[in-house]
Amino acid sequence: MPRSMTGYAKVQKIFGDYKITCxxxxxxxxxxxxxxxxNYFLNSKELDAITxxxxxxxxGKVTARIWVRFIKPIQxxxxxxxxxxxxxxxxxxxxxxxxxxxVSLEHLLTFRDAFQFEISNEEIENAWQHAKAVLEESLIEVxxxxxxxGEKLTKDLVEMVEKMQSIVDRxxxxxxxxxxxxxxxxxxxxxxxxxxxxxxxxxxxxxxVALIADRADxxxxxxxxxxxxxxxxxxxSKDEPxxxxxxxxxxxxxxxxxxxxSKSRFTDITNFALEGKYLVSQFKEQIMNIE
Numbered sequence: 001m002p003r004s005m006t007g008y009a010k011v012q013k014i015f016g017d018y019k020i021t022c023x024x025x026x027x028x029x030x031x032x033x034x035x036x037x038x039n040y041f042l043n044s045k046e047l048d049a050i051t052x053x054x055x056x057x058x059x060g061k062v063t064a065r066i067w068v069r070f071i072k073p074i075q076x077x078x079x080x081x082x083x084x085x086x087x088x089x090x091x092x093x094x095x096x097x098x099x100x101x102x103v104s105l106e107h108l109l110t111f112r113d114a115f116q117f118e119i120s121n122e123e124i125e126n127a128w129q130h131a132k133a134v135l136e137e138s139l140i141e142v143x144x145x146x147x148x149x150g151e152k153l154t155k156d157l158v159e160m161v162e163k164m165q166s167i168v169d170r171x172x173x174x175x176x177x178x179x180x181x182x183x184x185x186x187x188x189x190x191x192x193x194x195x196x197x198x199x200x201x202x203x204x205x206x207x208x209v210a211l212i213a214d215r216a217d218x219x220x221x222x223x224x225x226x227x228x229x230x231x232x233x234x235x236x237s238k239d240e241p242x243x244x245x246x247x248x249x250x251x252x253x254x255x256x257x258x259x260x261x262s263k264s265r266f267t268d269i270t271n272f273a274l275e276g277k278y279l280v281s282q283f284k285e286q287i288m289n290i291e
Contacts, residue, residue, distance in 0.1 A: 002235075002242050003291040004149035005029065005060035009141035015130040019069040022131070022138040024053075026146065028289055029061040038066045038131075041119050045128045049135060056139040058241045059291045066135055068127050075118040082114045146291065153289055154236050157246075160283045161232050164253070167276045168225045171260065174269050175218050218263050221256045228253050243290040250287065254280045 010023045036049045053062055090103045108114070119127075228249050235242040235249070257276040264270045 001147070001154045001237070001239060002150050002246075003143070003146040004153055004289050005146065005243070005291050006149060006289065007142040007145040009138045009145065011134050011138045011141065013130070013134050013137075014071070017070060017072045018127055018130055019071055020127075020131050020134045021065075021067045021069075022134040023065040024135075024138045024142050025063045026057060026142055027061040027063075029059065032057065032059050032062070034062045034064070036064045036066070039068050041117060041124055042066070042068065042128055042131065044124075045131075048128070048132065052132060052135055053139060056136075056143055057291075059243060064135065064138075066131050068131055070117075077116045077118055079114045079116070083108055083111065086111050086114070150290065153286060157283060157286055157290075158233070158236055160279050160286070161229055161236070164225075164276055164279050164283075165229050167272050167279070168222060168229065171218070171269055171272045172222050174266060174272075175222060218260050218269075221259050221263075225253060225256045228256070241291045243287055246287045246290060247284070250280055250284045254284075 005026060005028045007026045008024070010021070012019070012021045014020075032054070034050050034053055036046050036053075038046065038049065049064065049066065053064060086108060087103055090107060093099070094101070094103060232246065232249055232253075235246055254277060257273045257280065260273045261270060261277075264273060
């Protein structure tokens with residue numbers, strides 16, 4: 001079954017010297033947008049993370065947060081020249097604005113660019129391999145959640161399709177009577193308008209009936225609706241991204257109901273078509289959540 005585009009997962013693992021947390025959230029979107037945030041020393045791995053996410057998710061807005069914490073102490077280098085610059089700047093601000101509070105170590109610690117972890121490329125690669133494993137586990141959990149939500153959505157969508165099919169079937173039953181009813185209406189109206197001593201030209205009468213019946217003929221629209229609804233059921237049974245295709249078909253279904261409305265000569269057919277349009281609007285709203 002199709003998946004929903006909404007999901008959330010958070011996985012936390014400890015691998016030797018690392019504690020890794022990965023949080024993945026997905027929301028609705030017309031396409032695929034990915035936002036990844038990681039420790040600064042893993043910035044070079046952002047494209048790798050995006051590639052991994054694309055293996056599991058093809059549509060939606062994805063926000064992934066990957067954070068590596070070191071359990072063991074690691075060496076930190078301090079840029080004292082930069083800290084001195086910040087200290088002097090803060091002191092000038094304090095004096096110029098008459099701020100009584102002195103500059104403290106707490107203030108200087110907020111300037112993170114003055115502190116750098118001394119991490120080798122080998123350690124960065126090792127940390128990333130573990131982080132990637134946690135990311136993959138998070139993505140698997142998100143996909144599971146999207147599948148569960150997708151099953152609920154699909155059930156609702158199938159019910160809507162069956163209601164639309166029921167409407168099409170009822171219109172089909174009524175549409176078969178169109179030529180007969182048109183002929184009777186023309187004959188009745190003609191008799192009311194013409195004197196009793198004037199006889200109808202049968203050939204002209206049949207031509208008029210055929211012309212009006214042809215303009216009111218909705219058989220082609222009904223055939224296309226049957227085809228579109230059949231295709232919709234097929235898509236809703238597939239275990240793959242079908243949201244874009246469902247959106248396209250829903251537009252086609254709406255177009256056929258609109259055409260039936262424009263051709264309708266019967267109140268009940270008009271009402272059926274209006275009900276169909278309402279169901280299509282509900283259907284379109286729901287498939288916005290489908291991947």
